[in-house]
Amino acid sequence: MRAVLMVLVLAAKVLAQGPYSLQGVVKDQQTGEVLAGVNLRLEGTGLAAASDDQGRFAFPAVEVPTPVLSASHVGYQVYKQRLDLDRDKIWTVVLHSRLLPGQEVVVTADRARERQTPSAFSDLGRSAIAARYQSQDIPVLLGELPGVYSYADAGNGMGYSYLKVRGFNQARVGVMVNGVPLNDPEDHQVYWVDLPDLASSLEDIQLQRGVTNSLYGSSAFGGAVNLVTSTLAQEQGVSATLGTGSYGTRRFSLAMNSGLVDNGLAIHARFSKMVSDGYRERSGVDQWAYFLSAARYGEHTTTQINLYGGPEVVQASWDAVAESVLKQNRRANFTQDQDHFSQPQYQLIHEWQFSPRLRLHNTLFYIHGEGYYEGFRDGRRLLDFGLPAIQTSEAGLFGADSLNYYQNTESDGLPVLARESQGRFTLERTDLVRRKWVDKDQVGWLGRLEWQHARGQFSAGAQLYDFSSKHQGRVMWAAGLPGMVGHQPVYYAYRGAQRAGAFYVRELYDLSTRLKLTGEVQAQYKNYRFHHQQAGNFSGEERNAYEVGHFFLNPRLGLNYNLNARVNFYASAALARQEPADVEYYDAFAGPDDLGADPLFARSDTLVQAGVVQQVTWHDPLIKPEKVLDFEWGAGYRVAGRTAKLNLYWMDFRDEIIPYGQVDDDNVPVRGNADRTVHRGAELALGWQLTRGLALDGSLALSQNYYAKFSSPYWDEAGKVVVYDYSGNTIPLFPGQLANVRLSYQWADTGLSLQAQQVGKQYLDNTKNEARAIDAYGVVNAGVTQQVGWGGAVAQVQLHLNNLLGAEYETSGYYFGERYLYAAAGRNYYLGLKLSW
Template sequence: MKQRLVLITALLALLLGLHTGAFAYAVSGVVKDTSSGAALPGANVILEGLNLGTTTAGGGEFEFPAVQPGEYVLSVSFIGYKVWKSSIKVRQNVRLDVLLEATSLPGQQVTITAERAVERETPAAFDNLQRQTIDRTHWAQELPMMLSELPNLFSYSDAGNGLGYSYLKIRGFDQKRIGVMVNGIPLNDPEDHEVYWVDMVDLASNTQDIQVQRGVSNSLYGASAFGGSVNVVTSTQLRERGIFASVGGGSYNTRKTSLAMSSGLINNTYEVYGRFSRLLSDGYRDNSGVDSWSYFLSAVKYGKSSTLKLNLYGGPEIAYAAWDAVHEDELKVNHRANPTPGGYKNTIDNFNQPHYELLHSRQISDKVSLDNTLFYIRGKGYYEGLKRNKRLRDFGMSPVATFDPTLFGGDSLDYYATTDIDGSEMLARDELGRYTIKRSNLVRQKWVDKYQVGWIPRLHIKHSGGDLTLGGEFYTFHSNHWGSVLWSKVSPLDSEPNLDYYGYNADRPAAAAYAHELYHLNDKLQLMGDVQLQYKYYHFKSKQVANYIGALRNAYEVTDFFVNPKLGVNYNATERLNVFGSVSMSNREPADSD
């Protein structure tokens, strides 16, 4: 009886196995480059949900020989290409031709995004700085210094060694009139239009490529770019899994330490990357050192028709002031001279401004895609310095009465109230015999606490004649400014410690919408049309602090509305020669200092 039971069980198992195998099918295919048609050996191929994975052979082929009937997601990844995902129904043997789209232009390794100018298509003068060039030229210096060799671009740094405060100009326009973006997000401060590269030290280590345009840029490059634009794209290439460390040093006691981590691509779906760096330098000029930390964290999820990316980057910095000019005679004696008022060594800039980015891209159809970007930028910090011979009233303090006329030595006439006696200027005394001090040396900090929240949508439509982009830029900005006196050589008895002597708030909401068309008349001739509508609002209100009371308080509102049209044409005369031109108008509201 037991033998019969064992025999029946074995027969059932055999029949079940035959039945199951009879309904298992092969899923196979070949992976190629969508532009050249070249096979891509070594690509990762995964059948999601089954934990089945393989790599393509020398001819780009892959095969899963026995897949049960059902619906699955097939995903393919390869370094330098977008992750490909597609739903498949296994009801019979399935054969696929998988075409991967490169994230870089062949031969140039320039990241492809809808916001980038393209050679022989876009009527604009531009240059691309590729990842290979960045790796070769970037050591620790800030981005403006790394871009200094590009045509029509001039850059310099206060400290003289490429760290600390750095600046760039394009065709003579300073960076307040240059549109700077990271991943399509504007970096120009809404208040003063400046770009504070010192708050993004070592950003180049996490950059895939940089495109620099010269001249008035189109709407894809932000709202107000007069002299040009700089578009930075952070690293999007798939990285090998691992932990990487580097240590370096250079002139003026410059040191850089960096630690990076990459998860690699997990199941063709997830990727996590992070880098932490510290940069230290004494600076070329005296007392012009910098102590900066840098972090860049990124997490990506690749879906069937969408990509979701979260970026966080920034880093606290302490930079010693080196922006004051030096007389030519002093430079002849000491070329590294850096004046510090009163010999005060703690003249520093201390600031931290983290950036948060959430980028989502969805391929709606073969011809339509939608990008949405949310961003949040928060900055807080101060500048500290010694001020000599300043009026006490300007810092919210009353004149000080004293019986001591020697507090400021030989400079007493500059600090005390004076009177004219027989044609000579003398220290004045009141009826009690006291002297009055009107001025003092003091240490003050100028603080700012600000944030910016924004949304950038873009709809890309490919049609038979070219490419149409509809987009916008919407953000709100708020800042809180105040100044505090940390120390004064003399001060009234009733003055408070860390006395605030001014304060104001500013709000700058803004909105912009645009349409951008690149139309191909034929293989040789392309036309560009671009129009942008822009709304800006500015509300300024000073706080009731120190002398700013009653009618002396400033408060005002300003509204601006701009229409910015642009037209351009590109003609490809030969395979090596193209001619282009454009006519553009750009408007910008005044900065707070204007």
């Protein structure tokens, strides 16, 4: 009877308690910051939740009094704890990073950490991205960060845009999305135009400056940009974004989040449409974009699939405009080329936590690029386009310029049209429309193993990828050539292929509680093959082939010392090398699509079969790989509401491939090796929370980028070759001073911002001639955001007023008898509305 009574009492107690309520908040163990999008599960109950933007979570009805709470998040160790819910409390879940300083998180690349990583870096979180993003490309979005200069040739931040860091163009800045490299294996460029509206799906952007021996691929000289896509495990919801702005800019986006469902699956989808006429004439863009992602979160594994991209049509504005023309029409653009391209990207990311100390990360990726650009060219030789000379009885097909198009001879010392025996004229040149087509495929694997030990962390990783490309050119139309248009002849065709592998080891070692050592070494090998195919007049000795291989060993060593809770110091030294891009193996003004142009190699072999020349194979390239030794010193200070970071750097280059200040027929800068160059400077970043809701942020970068030893031949006005010594001159096309300041105010659901930027003078060529420079300029921008609850939805309105003072300025250019410049937009606006359910 006594036992029965005891059972009844216990049962009554349990029944009286009923379902339990569980509430809590999730924080980062290192920073103390709350974490959004953390996956939480009560094991054995089927209950799941995700933390919100404030790190909070709740399980309103839990039947089990002592459940096991499991929490997992990208880049963190799995958390497990048995809870006693017979207590009224708010639980705090503290997640430990799965990495140490400088190591990557699962969907980032070379991730830096405050007071731990010995490098200069800046972060843009989701809220900062959302506040600054209008419709501009990512380089323009990053334009406020220290040491960064960016612009778009259309003048309004869309279309073809460019990112420069510390005087290096984006071919020397490593760019990654979730650890997958974006730099093209052939030309090393990043084609931001093929990533429309990607900023809408980003969780975080981190820019590291200086040599960052990317754990996945080539060393980056100027820095590395790590783009991290949005965390999937958020609350369920749908959002629609509408935007309109100056110069016919329009943006529409529709996004969906499934939230975390019971089986640990989360899905995100976004579709976007963006169009603009561009600031400059005939510089419009028409872009579709999509981003699809699905993730499965298990107890010890995370699997994520991403698919993103979008076709684009761009009215190219690649050519700068003469200053004399800009004085009459600042929006002038004589280019009539069009660019059609699509580059879908596929990622499969998998992480496996074997134990609290051991983790394996694998990524498979595939990138396919396909498209073309076409444009009008006048006065071109038929021979260069695989077309025969035309016999015609018409002597004036090209009006007053006909003498330049026909075969001619001299009569009384003057050029006249030549006639053949039957009295006809020979047409040797014409006006035409050419189309350059490219088809590229890249498939690769990234692997990383991390071992947490008592004094730090050891990691080892590798990369393999295979890349292939097909290039061809067609004549789409030609004046004065009847019957040609129908078959659109191919006038050049060539193929490229690259196979690459890299391996690295890294040790992150705690010498003491305050002093941390980072040491790593990376070995990489790349093999690139090129060969012409039979097309047009590319036959016999006009067909070239070559194969080049490069092996690099890149070490890096750094120290970080935390003096106290407020101040830290760091220093690092790194050696990095990079191979030339494909176009840099060819003559300055000609490339593999130009008939008669030979690659820049020291010797060649001619392949002859049956007495007929088949092709010429080249050996020993004259263009050299680049090598840099980078020294960095820095200090950081942080206290409640205030931060300051100062970085000093000295980068000593050998054989830097530098611009000569001119461009070729495709508007690609002419380049070559310089014996020795130096990039040195200071970077300062400040943050100050003035009052509640009012914040001031600023940055200042002062740099000197100059030739320590460099001379180059050129032709003077008399046609003689003269060697000019440029030693001591400034490397062109980067400002020596960059300053940014932003004042932000947030009160309840209202946000205000005022931002100013000052950009220093840029030289257009190597002469350091003040008459051949872009003037310094300053720009002021403002923004307003307002969020309003509307039924079951939330509406957010944003208004951006750009170039408030209507400054007239230019962003880049070159010199060719006079200054040729890219004009930027005047006063303009963007108005956006986002509805979320």
